Amino acid sequence: MDLLSNKLSCPSCGGSRLVAGTAWENEFRNFAPKGKMMLFGYSPISFVCRDCGYLGRCLSEKDRAELDAKVSEPKQAA
Ligand SMILES: [Zn+2]
Numbered sequence: 001m002d003l004l005s006n007k008l009s010c011p012s013c014g015g016s017r018l019v020a021g022t023a024w025e026n027e028f029r030n031f032a033p034k035g036k037m038m039l040f041g042y043s044p045i046s047f048v049c050r051d052c053g054y055l056g057r058c059l060s061e062k063d064r065a066e067l068d069a070k071v072s073e074p075k076q077a078a
Contacts, residue, residue, distance in 0.1 A: 004047060005061045012054035018047045020060075031059065033071055042067060 003020040010018060022045055032041030042063040048055050059067065 002061045003045060004058065005064055008047070008058060010049040010052060010054050011056060013049065013052040015049055015051040017050040019050060021046050021048065033067060 004018055006016075008018060009016045030041030030043050042059050044057045045060050046055060046057050058064075
């Protein structure tokens with residue numbers, strides 16, 4: 001399973017040799033799209049660049065796809 005989108009590249013050096021991981025603070029920093037009813041947001045994952053060491057954060061590819069589907073719904077049902 002791909003944790004990281006294959007479109008994701010290092011913001012610092014542009015490299016694509018990224019390693020996904022978690023940082024302990026992540027569980028307190030969930031992301032929820034505005035205007036969408038969600039009990040829980042998305043928990044970001046961290047990644048580190050193997051080329052330059054840049055440490056960043058993003059949504060997993062699974063969450064990204066789910067979010068994409070959610071925000072592109074034409075109208076909210078409720
Ligand atoms: Zn890099």
